[in-house]
Each structure stands twice: as C-alpha cells, then as structure tokens.
Amino acid sequence: MHREQLAKWLLGTAALSIIIIPIGVDTVLLAKGHMNNPAWLPHAKLHCAMPFFAAVFLGSAALAILKVRSVSDRFSMGLAALCH
Known part of the structure; x- marks a missing residue:
C-alpha cells in the first residue's frame, strides 16, 4: 500500500470513528445519563x-472530501484532516 493510500485509509477510519463513537457512547453507555434524562432542561439537551451534530457534519465532510478528491491532492488531504 502506498503512503498516500495509507494516509487516506487512516483519515477515513478516523472520520468514521468521529461519527460513530460519540453517538454510540451516548445512546448505549449513557442512555439514561444525558439526552433521555427528564431532569435535564430542553436547552441543556440542545x-x-x-x-x-458537529461531529456528524465534520466527519461526513471529511469522508466526502476523501471520496471525491485524489490522494495526490495535498490540500484536500489536509482539509480532510482538519475537519476532524
């Protein structure tokens, strides 16, 4: 595997983990601790x-950049890395 392809794969893995892990932790591990807690005010839940939402947006933007642009485009790879 070339260095550029390895970098693209690592960035893609990091972008997916940024999308999946925080949401999974809050919905599975902390199911009664945060968003589903009736003691929290709606503004606090927001x-x-x-x-x-920021993690999903930035992770999706990084994945879109990695999917569309070539690995030889250093600016796009840097932008994808900056998104997460």
Missing part, C-alpha cells in the same frame, strides 16, 4: 446535542 447543548448536549450540538457536539453530536
């Missing part, structure tokens, strides 16, 4: 949900 602030809890904002990082999840």
